[in-house]
Amino acid sequence: MSLAGKVAIVTGASRGIGKAMAMGLAAAGAHVVVAARSEESRPMLPGTIHSTVGEIEDAGGKALAVPTNVRDEDSIRHMVDRTLDEFGAVDVLINNAAIGSYTPFLEMTVKEWDLVMSIDLRAPFIACKAAAPIMIEQGGGSIINISSHAATNIFSSTLSADSEEIALIGQNYGAAKVGLERFSWGLALELGPHNIAVNVLKPLRPVITEGFLAQRPDADVSTWATPADMVKAATYLADQDAKGLTGVTVMAEELVRRLGL
Numbered sequence: 001m002s003l004a005g006k007v008a009i010v011t012g013a014s015r016g017i018g019k020a021m022a023m024g025l026a027a028a029g030a031h032v033v034v035a036a037r038s039e040e041s042r043p044m045l046p047g048t049i050h051s052t053v054g055e056i057e058d059a060g061g062k063a064l065a066v067p068t069n070v071r072d073e074d075s076i077r078h079m080v081d082r083t084l085d086e087f088g089a090v091d092v093l094i095n096n097a098a099i100g101s102y103t104p105f106l107e108m109t110v111k112e113w114d115l116v117m118s119i120d121l122r123a124p125f126i127a128c129k130a131a132a133p134i135m136i137e138q139g140g141g142s143i144i145n146i147s148s149h150a151a152t153n154i155f156s157s158t159l160s161a162d163s164e165e166i167a168l169i170g171q172n173y174g175a176a177k178v179g180l181e182r183f184s185w186g187l188a189l190e191l192g193p194h195n196i197a198v199n200v201l202k203p204l205r206p207v208i209t210e211g212f213l214a215q216r217p218d219a220d221v222s223t224w225a226t227p228a229d230m231v232k233a234a235t236y237l238a239d240q241d242a243k244g245l246t247g248v249t250v251m252a253e254e255l256v257r258r259l260g261l
Contacts, residue, residue: 001235001236001239001261002028002029002239003025003028003092003238004028004029006030006031006089006091006092006239007030007031007033007087007088007090008030008032008091008092008093008094008238009032009033009035009079009083009093010025010032010033010035010094010096011036011068011079011094011097011123011127012035012070012096012097012098013034013035013036013049013052013096014034014036014037014038014047014048015038015045015046015047015209015210016047016207016210016212017096017146017230018036018096019034019047020227020228020230020231021094021096021227021230021231021234022052022056022063023055023059023061024232024234025092025234025238026059026061027059028235028238030091030092030238031062031064031087032056032062032063032064033064033066033079033083034052034053034056034063034064034066035066035079036048036049036067037067037068037069045210046210047210049066049067052065053065064082064083064087066079070097070119070123070127071115071118076123076127077126077130080127080130080131080134089134089138090131090134090135090141091135091138091142092143092144092238093127093131093142093144094143094146094238095124095127095144095146095180097119098148099119099120100116100148100170100173100212101116101169101172101173102156102167102168102170103170105171108170108171112172113172115172116170116173117172117175117176120177120180124180124183125183128198131143132191132194135191136191136194136196140196140197140241140242141195141196141197141241142197142198142199142238142241143184143191143197144199144234144237145181145183145184145199145201146201147177147181147201147202147249148173148177148203149202149203149204149205149206150169150173150174150177151178151180153174154168154169154174155168156168156169180200181200181249184199184200184247184249185200188242188246188247192242192246192247195242195243196242197237197241197242197245197246199237199246199248199250200248200249200250201230201233201234201237201252202249202250202251203225203229203230203251203252203253204252204253205223205225205253206221207225207227208221208224208225208227229252229253229255232252232261233250233252234252235261236255236259
């Protein structure tokens with residue numbers, strides 16, 4: 001698949017799945033905006049927007065680091081404006097930035113609820129609001145919202161197999177991902193007449209990332225997936241518009257297998 005000449009924004013791209021997708025899109029020829037807060041590496045969470053851009057450029061790709069706090073509307077709009085200033089277009093938007101939660105309901109504070117909702121649901125709404133008018137003016141585009149098995153599962157699958165603990169996924173995280181999927185479904189219908197595809201992408205299994213390992217250091221990762229299938233699926237979806245695949249929730253592994261990617 002070739003994304004030559006297309007411009008893609010990937011949020012949460014300093015590490016993990018976001019970084020992998022940014023590098024995959026760049027390898028397919030896209031100019032990639034690497035957006036996240038991380039400008040300095042931390043011991044438990046290595047990686048920055050600048051290191052991701054460096055790896056893309058070392059591989060022959062073209063990328064731009066844009067410091068972005070997705071909790072802040074002005075920061076998100078600056079991200080989109082900076083993309084236009086540098087590359088003159090926004091063809092692909094991947095709303096990947098997210099924060100997880102395993103806090104039980106009775107222990108969860110309003111602050112914790114609001115934090116997850118602001119990053120996992122409110123931020124994609126704002127990013128779509130900023131990018132959609134540009135895509136409409138251009139004649140089309142692709143929006144990919146990254147969800148999780150938490151949208152349809154109550155219990156976590158990230159614990160070690162021999163663990164006696166049964167971890168409930170945080171109600172805030174699960175609810176935010178359900179909301180994101182419903183939002184995407186409706187948005188696909190609203191933006192379809194403007195030739196904009198809107199799809200949800202999520203993995204079938206937990207994916208090995210720096211953030212996940214920091215959050216669940218006790219996990220048995222032997223059955224976890226690498227980001228490879230997410231990268232292949234995201235690259236395919238990035239090349240869609242409303243005349244192609246839109247309005248669906250895609251499991252990365254299933255799409256890769258069915259299309260032979």
